[in-house]
Amino acid sequence: MTVLLAFDLLLAASIVGLAAATLLMRDAFAMIVAFIVFGMLLALGWARLVAPDVALAEVAIGAGLSGALLLRTLAHLRGGGLSAQGGASVSAPTNGATQGINALLAGLATCALGLAYLGAPQNVPGLEAHVTDAMPESGVTHPVTAVLLNFRAYDTLMEVVVLLAAVIVVWQVERGLAETPAPALGTVYQGFARVALPVAVIAGGYLLWIGAEAPGGAFQAGAVLGAVAVLGLLSRHVRPAPAHRPLARGTFVAGTAIFALVALGVSGAGRETFEYPPAHAKTLILLIEAMVTVSIAATLAALFHGREPVTVATGKETT
Amino acid sequence: MIALSQATIYGLAGLAVFGLGLMGVLGAAERLRRLIALNLCAAGAGMVLIAAAWRSPPAVPDPVPHALVITGIVVMVSATAVALALIRRLHSLETDTDD
Numbered sequence: 001m002t003v004l005l006a007f008d009l010l011l012a013a014s015i016v017g018l019a020a021a022t023l024l025m026r027d028a029f030a031m032i033v034a035f036i037v038f039g040m041l042l043a044l045g046w047a048r049l050v051a052p053d054v055a056l057a058e059v060a061i062g063a064g065l066s067g068a069l070l071l072r073t074l075a076h077l078r079g080g081g082l083s084a085q086g087g088a089s090v091s092a093p094t095n096g097a098t099q100g101i102n103a104l105l106a107g108l109a110t111c112a113l114g115l116a117y118l119g120a121p122q123n124v125p126g127l128e129a130h131v132t133d134a135m136p137e138s139g140v141t142h143p144v145t146a147v148l149l150n151f152r153a154y155d156t157l158m159e160v161v162v163l164l165a166a167v168i169v170v171w172q173v174e175r176g177l178a179e180t181p182a183p184a185l186g187t188v189y190q191g192f193a194r195v196a197l198p199v200a201v202i203a204g205g206y207l208l209w210i211g212a213e214a215p216g217g218a219f220q221a222g223a224v225l226g227a228v229a230v231l232g233l234l235s236r237h238v239r240p241a242p243a244h245r246p247l248a249r250g251t252f253v254a255g256t257a258i259f260a261l262v263a264l265g266v267s268g269a270g271r272e273t274f275e276y277p278p279a280h281a282k283t284l285i286l287l288i289e290a291m292v293t294v295s296i297a298a299t300l301a302a303l304f305h306g307r308e309p310v311t312v313a314t315g316k317e318t319t
Numbered sequence: 320m321i322a323l324s325q326a327t328i329y330g331l332a333g334l335a336v337f338g339l340g341l342m343g344v345l346g347a348a349e350r351l352r353r354l355i356a357l358n359l360c361a362a363g364a365g366m367v368l369i370a371a372a373w374r375s376p377p378a379v380p381d382p383v384p385h386a387l388v389i390t391g392i393v394v395m396v397s398a399t400a401v402a403l404a405l406i407r408r409l410h411s412l413e414t415d416t417d418d
Contacts, residue, residue: 008325012332015366019336019359023343028351035355042362045329049373050380054365057389061396066358069396073403074351077410102345110338117330117367123374126381143382144389152386159390166397173404177411219389296393303400306407 008048015041028077032070039063052215053144056207060223065300068230072304139281140212148217149285153274157263160256160292163299167252174307185234193235200228208293212282218289222296229301238301240309248298255295259288326373333366350406354399361395 018038025031043059046052131143131151138146148156204224211217232238240248262284267273276284336359343356365388372384 005323008328012328016332016335016339019339019363022355022359023339023347023352028349031352031355035358038359039362042366045332045366046369049325049329049369050376051369051372051385051388054369054385054388054392057392058362058365062358062362062392066396066399069400069403070351070355073407076407077351099346103342106338106341106345109341110334113337113367114331114334117334117371118327120371122324122326122371126372127383128374128379128381131382143379144385147382147386148389152383155386155390159393162394162397166400169401170404173401173408177408219393300396303397306404 011041011045011048015045028074029071032067032074035070036063036067039067053217053220056215056220057223060220060227061300064227065223065230065304068227068304072306076306137278137281139276139278139283139285142211142213142215142217144215145211145217145285148219149288150274150276150281153259153263157256157259160259160295163296164252164256167299167302170303170306171308177307190235193231193237197228197231197237200224200231204228204293204297208289211289212286218292219296221289222293223300225293225297226300226304229297230304233301233305240305242309244309248302251295251298252302253295255288255292258291262288324373324375326370328370329373330367330370333363333370335363336366337363339363350409354402354406357402358395358399361391365391 015038018034018041022031022034022038025034039058039062043055043063046055046058128143131147134151135141135143135146138150140146140149204221207216207224208218208221209216211221229238233240262276263274266276266284271277340356340359340361340363344353344360347353347356368384368388369380372381374380
Protein backbone atom coordinates (compact mmCIF):
# COMPACT_ATOMS: atom_id res chain seq x y z
CA MET A 1 0.00 0.00 0.00
CA THR A 2 2.79 2.41 0.93
CA VAL A 3 4.56 1.51 -2.31
CA LEU A 4 1.45 2.48 -4.30
CA LEU A 5 1.07 5.66 -2.24
CA ALA A 6 4.68 6.58 -2.99
CA PHE A 7 4.06 5.84 -6.69
CA ASP A 8 0.96 8.07 -6.68
CA LEU A 9 2.84 10.92 -5.02
CA LEU A 10 5.76 10.55 -7.44
CA LEU A 11 3.47 10.40 -10.48
CA ALA A 12 1.42 13.42 -9.34
CA ALA A 13 4.63 15.38 -8.73
CA SER A 14 5.95 14.37 -12.19
CA ILE A 15 2.70 15.49 -13.86
CA VAL A 16 2.86 18.91 -12.19
CA GLY A 17 6.60 19.17 -12.88
CA LEU A 18 6.15 18.36 -16.57
CA ALA A 19 3.33 20.92 -16.83
CA ALA A 20 5.70 23.55 -15.43
CA ALA A 21 8.55 22.34 -17.68
CA THR A 22 6.27 22.59 -20.73
CA LEU A 23 5.66 26.26 -20.02
CA LEU A 24 9.32 27.01 -19.19
CA MET A 25 11.04 25.21 -22.12
CA ARG A 26 12.72 27.81 -24.29
CA ASP A 27 12.74 25.78 -27.50
CA ALA A 28 9.27 25.29 -29.05
CA PHE A 29 10.10 21.72 -30.20
CA ALA A 30 11.17 20.72 -26.67
CA MET A 31 8.01 22.39 -25.34
CA ILE A 32 5.78 20.23 -27.56
CA VAL A 33 7.69 17.05 -26.68
CA ALA A 34 7.32 17.87 -22.96
CA PHE A 35 3.58 18.38 -23.54
CA ILE A 36 3.29 14.95 -25.19
CA VAL A 37 5.15 13.29 -22.30
CA PHE A 38 2.87 15.19 -19.91
CA GLY A 39 -0.16 13.67 -21.68
CA MET A 40 1.32 10.15 -21.36
CA LEU A 41 1.90 10.53 -17.61
CA LEU A 42 -1.54 12.11 -17.20
CA ALA A 43 -3.06 9.02 -18.83
CA LEU A 44 -1.11 6.85 -16.38
CA GLY A 45 -2.55 8.90 -13.52
CA TRP A 46 -6.05 8.42 -14.89
CA ALA A 47 -5.44 4.68 -15.09
CA ARG A 48 -4.51 4.82 -11.38
CA LEU A 49 -7.86 6.54 -10.73
CA VAL A 50 -9.67 3.58 -12.40
CA ALA A 51 -10.61 5.62 -15.49
CA PRO A 52 -9.20 3.46 -18.34
CA ASP A 53 -11.56 4.93 -20.98
CA VAL A 54 -10.37 8.45 -20.23
CA ALA A 55 -6.75 7.29 -20.12
CA LEU A 56 -7.12 5.71 -23.60
CA ALA A 57 -8.77 8.86 -24.98
CA GLU A 58 -6.08 11.10 -23.47
CA VAL A 59 -3.16 9.06 -24.75
CA ALA A 60 -4.65 8.73 -28.27
CA ILE A 61 -6.20 12.19 -28.70
CA GLY A 62 -4.87 14.51 -25.99
CA ALA A 63 -1.22 13.47 -26.24
CA GLY A 64 -0.96 11.71 -29.63
CA LEU A 65 -3.04 13.67 -32.12
CA SER A 66 -2.72 17.06 -30.36
CA GLY A 67 1.04 16.50 -30.36
CA ALA A 68 1.00 15.65 -34.08
CA LEU A 69 -1.06 18.77 -34.83
CA LEU A 70 1.32 20.96 -32.79
CA LEU A 71 4.45 19.50 -34.45
CA ARG A 72 2.94 19.92 -37.90
CA THR A 73 2.21 23.58 -37.19
CA LEU A 74 5.72 24.08 -35.80
CA ALA A 75 7.14 22.60 -39.02
CA HIS A 76 4.99 25.08 -40.98
CA LEU A 77 6.15 28.03 -38.85
CA ARG A 78 9.79 26.99 -39.30
CA GLY A 79 9.43 26.65 -43.05
CA GLY A 80 9.15 22.91 -43.52
CA GLY A 81 11.55 21.48 -40.91
CA LEU A 82 11.56 20.99 -37.18
CA SER A 83 15.26 21.50 -36.56
CA ALA A 84 15.59 25.16 -37.54
CA GLN A 85 15.62 27.65 -34.69
CA GLY A 86 13.40 30.71 -34.50
CA GLY A 87 10.16 31.15 -36.33
CA ALA A 88 8.16 31.19 -33.10
CA SER A 89 5.50 33.85 -33.41
CA VAL A 90 5.71 36.39 -30.61
CA SER A 91 2.87 38.74 -29.83
CA ALA A 92 3.29 42.11 -28.14
CA PRO A 93 5.26 41.68 -24.88
CA THR A 94 3.40 42.53 -21.71
CA ASN A 95 5.09 44.57 -19.00
CA GLY A 96 6.29 43.18 -15.68
CA ALA A 97 3.51 44.65 -13.53
CA THR A 98 0.79 43.09 -15.69
CA GLN A 99 2.62 39.75 -15.57
CA GLY A 100 2.85 39.93 -11.78
CA ILE A 101 -0.82 40.77 -11.34
CA ASN A 102 -1.80 37.98 -13.76
CA ALA A 103 0.28 35.42 -11.86
CA LEU A 104 -1.12 36.65 -8.53
CA LEU A 105 -4.74 36.42 -9.70
CA ALA A 106 -4.21 33.00 -11.31
CA GLY A 107 -2.60 31.81 -8.05
CA LEU A 108 -5.48 33.17 -5.96
CA ALA A 109 -8.08 31.55 -8.23
CA THR A 110 -6.23 28.22 -7.97
CA CYS A 111 -5.99 28.47 -4.16
CA ALA A 112 -9.73 29.21 -3.95
CA LEU A 113 -10.47 26.18 -6.12
CA GLY A 114 -8.15 24.09 -3.93
CA LEU A 115 -10.02 25.11 -0.78
CA ALA A 116 -13.33 24.33 -2.47
CA TYR A 117 -12.03 20.92 -3.63
CA LEU A 118 -10.70 19.97 -0.17
CA GLY A 119 -13.89 21.24 1.47
CA ALA A 120 -16.18 19.21 -0.80
CA PRO A 121 -17.28 15.82 0.55
CA GLN A 122 -15.07 13.06 -0.90
CA ASN A 123 -15.80 9.44 -1.63
CA VAL A 124 -19.58 9.90 -1.40
CA PRO A 125 -22.03 8.35 -3.90
CA GLY A 126 -22.59 10.43 -7.01
CA LEU A 127 -24.58 9.40 -10.06
CA GLU A 128 -23.18 5.85 -10.28
CA ALA A 129 -26.24 4.34 -8.49
CA HIS A 130 -28.57 5.82 -11.14
CA VAL A 131 -26.31 4.55 -13.92
CA THR A 132 -26.19 1.04 -12.40
CA ASP A 133 -30.00 1.00 -12.08
CA ALA A 134 -30.50 2.01 -15.72
CA MET A 135 -27.79 -0.28 -17.18
CA PRO A 136 -30.18 -3.14 -18.20
CA GLU A 137 -32.06 -0.72 -20.50
CA SER A 138 -28.94 0.75 -22.10
CA GLY A 139 -28.17 -2.11 -24.51
CA VAL A 140 -24.48 -2.26 -23.50
CA THR A 141 -22.73 -3.50 -20.36
CA HIS A 142 -19.94 -0.92 -20.05
CA PRO A 143 -21.13 2.07 -17.96
CA VAL A 144 -19.03 4.76 -19.70
CA THR A 145 -20.30 3.69 -23.15
CA ALA A 146 -23.86 3.63 -21.80
CA VAL A 147 -23.48 7.20 -20.52
CA LEU A 148 -21.81 8.45 -23.72
CA LEU A 149 -24.09 6.80 -26.29
CA ASN A 150 -27.36 6.42 -24.39
CA PHE A 151 -27.95 8.37 -21.18
CA ARG A 152 -26.14 11.52 -22.26
CA ALA A 153 -26.19 10.94 -26.01
CA TYR A 154 -27.17 14.54 -26.73
CA ASP A 155 -23.80 15.74 -25.34
CA THR A 156 -22.02 13.25 -27.56
CA LEU A 157 -23.95 14.35 -30.65
CA MET A 158 -22.93 17.94 -29.95
CA GLU A 159 -19.33 16.76 -29.50
CA VAL A 160 -19.37 15.24 -32.98
CA VAL A 161 -20.86 18.51 -34.28
CA VAL A 162 -17.95 20.41 -32.68
CA LEU A 163 -15.47 18.20 -34.58
CA LEU A 164 -17.39 18.82 -37.82
CA ALA A 165 -17.37 22.58 -37.15
CA ALA A 166 -13.60 22.44 -36.51
CA VAL A 167 -12.83 20.83 -39.87
CA ILE A 168 -15.08 23.33 -41.69
CA VAL A 169 -13.34 26.26 -39.98
CA VAL A 170 -9.85 24.85 -40.66
CA TRP A 171 -10.64 24.39 -44.37
CA GLN A 172 -11.97 27.97 -44.56
CA VAL A 173 -9.05 29.53 -42.67
CA GLU A 174 -6.42 27.66 -44.71
CA ARG A 175 -8.01 28.50 -48.06
CA GLY A 176 -5.39 29.97 -50.35
CA LEU A 177 -2.54 29.43 -47.88
CA ALA A 178 0.82 28.53 -49.42
CA GLU A 179 1.69 24.83 -49.23
CA THR A 180 4.62 23.84 -47.01
CA PRO A 181 6.14 20.55 -48.09
CA ALA A 182 5.91 17.89 -45.39
CA PRO A 183 9.32 16.66 -44.22
CA ALA A 184 10.64 13.75 -46.32
CA LEU A 185 10.66 10.47 -44.38
CA GLY A 186 13.31 7.82 -44.87
CA THR A 187 13.08 4.16 -45.81
CA VAL A 188 13.15 3.05 -42.15
CA TYR A 189 9.93 4.93 -41.62
CA GLN A 190 8.35 3.37 -44.73
CA GLY A 191 9.12 -0.10 -43.36
CA PHE A 192 7.73 0.86 -39.97
CA ALA A 193 4.52 2.15 -41.58
CA ARG A 194 4.04 -1.11 -43.52
CA VAL A 195 4.19 -3.10 -40.27
CA ALA A 196 2.40 -0.64 -37.98
CA LEU A 197 -0.54 0.36 -40.16
CA PRO A 198 -2.33 -3.03 -40.39
CA VAL A 199 -1.81 -3.63 -36.66
CA ALA A 200 -3.23 -0.19 -35.85
CA VAL A 201 -6.28 -0.79 -38.06
CA ILE A 202 -7.01 -4.05 -36.22
CA ALA A 203 -6.46 -2.33 -32.85
CA GLY A 204 -8.92 0.41 -33.84
CA GLY A 205 -11.59 -2.08 -34.90
CA TYR A 206 -11.10 -4.05 -31.68
CA LEU A 207 -11.45 -0.90 -29.55
CA LEU A 208 -14.71 -0.05 -31.33
CA TRP A 209 -16.19 -3.53 -30.84
CA ILE A 210 -15.04 -4.04 -27.24
CA GLY A 211 -16.44 -0.63 -26.20
CA ALA A 212 -19.86 -2.21 -25.56
CA GLU A 213 -18.56 -4.26 -22.63
CA ALA A 214 -15.08 -2.99 -21.66
CA PRO A 215 -13.00 0.22 -21.88
CA GLY A 216 -12.85 1.41 -25.47
CA GLY A 217 -15.40 2.86 -27.86
CA ALA A 218 -15.94 5.21 -30.76
CA PHE A 219 -13.62 8.05 -29.73
CA GLN A 220 -10.64 5.89 -28.87
CA ALA A 221 -11.13 3.78 -32.01
CA GLY A 222 -11.59 6.91 -34.13
CA ALA A 223 -8.38 8.37 -32.74
CA VAL A 224 -6.40 5.18 -33.49
CA LEU A 225 -7.77 5.04 -37.05
CA GLY A 226 -7.11 8.79 -37.38
CA ALA A 227 -3.50 8.10 -36.39
CA VAL A 228 -3.38 5.42 -39.13
CA ALA A 229 -4.50 8.06 -41.64
CA VAL A 230 -1.87 10.51 -40.31
CA LEU A 231 0.84 7.83 -40.76
CA GLY A 232 -0.50 7.26 -44.26
CA LEU A 233 -0.27 10.97 -45.03
CA LEU A 234 3.28 11.19 -43.68
CA SER A 235 4.46 8.15 -45.62
CA ARG A 236 2.71 9.45 -48.78
CA HIS A 237 0.63 6.29 -49.03
CA VAL A 238 -2.36 8.63 -48.89
CA ARG A 239 -2.20 11.64 -51.21
CA PRO A 240 -5.24 13.89 -50.84
CA ALA A 241 -6.38 15.11 -54.25
CA PRO A 242 -9.17 17.51 -55.23
CA ALA A 243 -11.16 14.50 -56.48
CA HIS A 244 -11.32 13.17 -52.89
CA ARG A 245 -13.21 16.18 -51.61
CA PRO A 246 -16.80 14.90 -52.09
CA LEU A 247 -15.88 11.61 -50.37
CA ALA A 248 -14.12 13.46 -47.54
CA ARG A 249 -17.06 15.81 -47.00
CA GLY A 250 -19.47 12.86 -46.94
CA THR A 251 -17.31 11.07 -44.37
CA PHE A 252 -17.07 14.15 -42.13
CA VAL A 253 -20.86 14.50 -42.08
CA ALA A 254 -21.74 10.77 -41.91
CA GLY A 255 -21.26 10.36 -38.14
CA THR A 256 -23.35 13.40 -37.22
CA ALA A 257 -26.00 12.54 -39.83
CA ILE A 258 -26.48 8.89 -38.76
CA PHE A 259 -26.42 9.86 -35.08
CA ALA A 260 -29.10 12.53 -35.58
CA LEU A 261 -31.21 10.29 -37.86
CA VAL A 262 -31.22 7.42 -35.34
CA ALA A 263 -32.00 9.85 -32.50
CA LEU A 264 -34.97 11.28 -34.41
CA GLY A 265 -35.98 7.92 -35.89
CA VAL A 266 -36.55 6.25 -32.50
CA SER A 267 -38.76 9.11 -31.30
CA GLY A 268 -42.52 8.99 -31.69
CA ALA A 269 -45.05 6.42 -30.36
CA GLY A 270 -44.48 7.53 -26.78
CA ARG A 271 -40.69 7.58 -27.06
CA GLU A 272 -38.51 10.66 -26.73
CA THR A 273 -35.58 11.53 -28.95
CA PHE A 274 -32.53 9.34 -28.09
CA GLU A 275 -34.78 6.85 -26.24
CA TYR A 276 -33.65 3.69 -28.07
CA PRO A 277 -35.97 0.66 -27.80
CA PRO A 278 -34.10 -1.66 -25.37
CA ALA A 279 -34.41 -4.65 -27.75
CA HIS A 280 -32.51 -2.84 -30.53
CA ALA A 281 -30.35 -0.57 -28.36
CA LYS A 282 -27.09 -2.49 -28.88
CA THR A 283 -27.51 -2.62 -32.68
CA LEU A 284 -28.35 1.08 -32.85
CA ILE A 285 -25.45 2.04 -30.54
CA LEU A 286 -22.98 -0.03 -32.58
CA LEU A 287 -24.29 1.49 -35.83
CA ILE A 288 -23.86 5.01 -34.43
CA GLU A 289 -20.43 4.15 -33.00
CA ALA A 290 -19.17 2.65 -36.25
CA MET A 291 -20.23 5.70 -38.31
CA VAL A 292 -18.92 8.13 -35.68
CA THR A 293 -15.59 6.24 -35.59
CA VAL A 294 -15.12 6.58 -39.35
CA SER A 295 -16.11 10.26 -39.20
CA ILE A 296 -13.75 11.00 -36.31
CA ALA A 297 -10.87 9.22 -38.03
CA ALA A 298 -11.40 11.16 -41.29
CA THR A 299 -11.92 14.45 -39.43
CA LEU A 300 -8.79 14.09 -37.28
CA ALA A 301 -6.71 13.22 -40.34
CA ALA A 302 -8.13 16.25 -42.19
CA LEU A 303 -7.34 18.47 -39.20
CA PHE A 304 -3.75 17.18 -39.33
CA HIS A 305 -3.46 17.69 -43.09
CA GLY A 306 -4.93 21.15 -42.60
CA ARG A 307 -5.46 22.56 -46.03
CA GLU A 308 -8.30 21.44 -48.27
CA PRO A 309 -6.80 19.63 -51.28
CA VAL A 310 -7.09 22.04 -54.22
CA THR A 311 -5.74 22.23 -57.72
CA VAL A 312 -2.93 24.79 -57.73
CA ALA A 313 -2.14 27.04 -60.68
CA THR A 314 0.52 24.71 -62.09
CA GLY A 315 -2.08 21.98 -62.49
CA LYS A 316 -0.20 19.61 -60.17
CA GLU A 317 -2.10 17.93 -57.39
CA THR A 318 -1.25 18.97 -53.87
CA THR A 319 -0.15 16.50 -51.27
CA MET B 320 -5.94 16.34 8.76
CA ILE B 321 -6.86 15.44 5.19
CA ALA B 322 -6.81 11.78 4.31
CA LEU B 323 -4.12 11.23 1.65
CA SER B 324 -6.31 9.27 -0.77
CA GLN B 325 -5.75 9.02 -4.52
CA ALA B 326 -8.58 11.52 -4.99
CA THR B 327 -6.73 14.08 -2.85
CA ILE B 328 -3.32 13.50 -4.45
CA TYR B 329 -4.47 13.67 -8.09
CA GLY B 330 -7.14 16.30 -7.39
CA LEU B 331 -4.59 18.71 -5.94
CA ALA B 332 -2.12 17.87 -8.73
CA GLY B 333 -4.90 18.64 -11.25
CA LEU B 334 -5.53 21.98 -9.58
CA ALA B 335 -1.80 22.78 -9.73
CA VAL B 336 -1.74 21.93 -13.46
CA PHE B 337 -4.83 24.09 -13.98
CA GLY B 338 -3.20 27.00 -12.14
CA LEU B 339 0.04 26.66 -14.15
CA GLY B 340 -1.98 26.57 -17.36
CA LEU B 341 -3.95 29.66 -16.31
CA MET B 342 -0.70 31.56 -15.67
CA GLY B 343 0.62 30.41 -19.03
CA VAL B 344 -2.52 31.51 -20.89
CA LEU B 345 -2.30 34.96 -19.32
CA GLY B 346 1.46 35.39 -19.41
CA ALA B 347 3.03 33.47 -22.33
CA ALA B 348 4.31 35.62 -25.19
CA GLU B 349 4.34 33.04 -27.99
CA ARG B 350 1.06 31.88 -29.48
CA LEU B 351 1.99 28.17 -29.50
CA ARG B 352 2.96 28.33 -25.83
CA ARG B 353 -0.29 30.08 -24.96
CA LEU B 354 -2.27 27.38 -26.79
CA ILE B 355 -0.39 24.61 -24.96
CA ALA B 356 -1.09 26.42 -21.69
CA LEU B 357 -4.80 26.35 -22.54
CA ASN B 358 -4.49 22.59 -23.16
CA LEU B 359 -2.86 22.25 -19.72
CA CYS B 360 -5.84 24.12 -18.21
CA ALA B 361 -8.22 21.62 -19.81
CA ALA B 362 -6.10 18.65 -18.66
CA GLY B 363 -6.05 20.01 -15.09
CA ALA B 364 -9.82 20.44 -15.06
CA GLY B 365 -10.17 16.87 -16.33
CA MET B 366 -7.86 15.59 -13.58
CA VAL B 367 -10.00 17.27 -10.90
CA LEU B 368 -13.19 15.76 -12.38
CA ILE B 369 -11.72 12.25 -12.61
CA ALA B 370 -10.27 12.51 -9.10
CA ALA B 371 -13.69 13.55 -7.77
CA ALA B 372 -15.27 10.55 -9.53
CA TRP B 373 -12.85 8.12 -7.81
CA ARG B 374 -14.28 5.88 -5.08
CA SER B 375 -12.15 3.85 -2.69
CA PRO B 376 -12.11 0.21 -3.90
CA PRO B 377 -13.99 -2.06 -4.15
CA ALA B 378 -16.57 0.62 -5.13
CA VAL B 379 -16.47 1.51 -8.83
CA PRO B 380 -15.94 5.15 -9.95
CA ASP B 381 -18.78 7.37 -11.16
CA PRO B 382 -18.93 6.91 -14.99
CA VAL B 383 -20.68 10.24 -15.70
CA PRO B 384 -17.61 12.48 -15.11
CA HIS B 385 -15.56 9.99 -17.16
CA ALA B 386 -17.90 10.50 -20.14
CA LEU B 387 -17.75 14.28 -19.60
CA VAL B 388 -13.94 14.28 -19.64
CA ILE B 389 -13.81 12.16 -22.84
CA THR B 390 -16.13 14.75 -24.43
CA GLY B 391 -13.86 17.49 -23.09
CA ILE B 392 -10.74 15.89 -24.62
CA VAL B 393 -12.37 15.70 -28.07
CA VAL B 394 -13.67 19.29 -27.85
CA MET B 395 -10.20 20.47 -26.80
CA VAL B 396 -8.47 18.81 -29.77
CA SER B 397 -11.04 20.48 -32.08
CA ALA B 398 -10.36 23.88 -30.49
CA THR B 399 -6.60 23.25 -30.72
CA ALA B 400 -6.85 22.40 -34.43
CA VAL B 401 -8.80 25.61 -35.15
CA ALA B 402 -6.37 27.70 -33.09
CA LEU B 403 -3.39 26.13 -34.93
CA ALA B 404 -4.99 26.93 -38.31
CA LEU B 405 -5.37 30.56 -37.18
CA ILE B 406 -1.74 30.61 -35.97
CA ARG B 407 -0.51 29.28 -39.35
CA ARG B 408 -2.62 31.84 -41.20
CA LEU B 409 -1.43 34.74 -39.00
CA HIS B 410 2.17 33.60 -39.45
CA SER B 411 1.89 33.55 -43.24
CA LEU B 412 0.20 36.98 -43.22
CA GLU B 413 3.00 38.40 -41.05
CA THR B 414 5.82 36.93 -43.12
CA ASP B 415 4.16 38.33 -46.27
CA THR B 416 4.14 41.88 -44.88
CA ASP B 417 7.61 41.60 -43.33
CA ASP B 418 9.33 40.72 -46.61
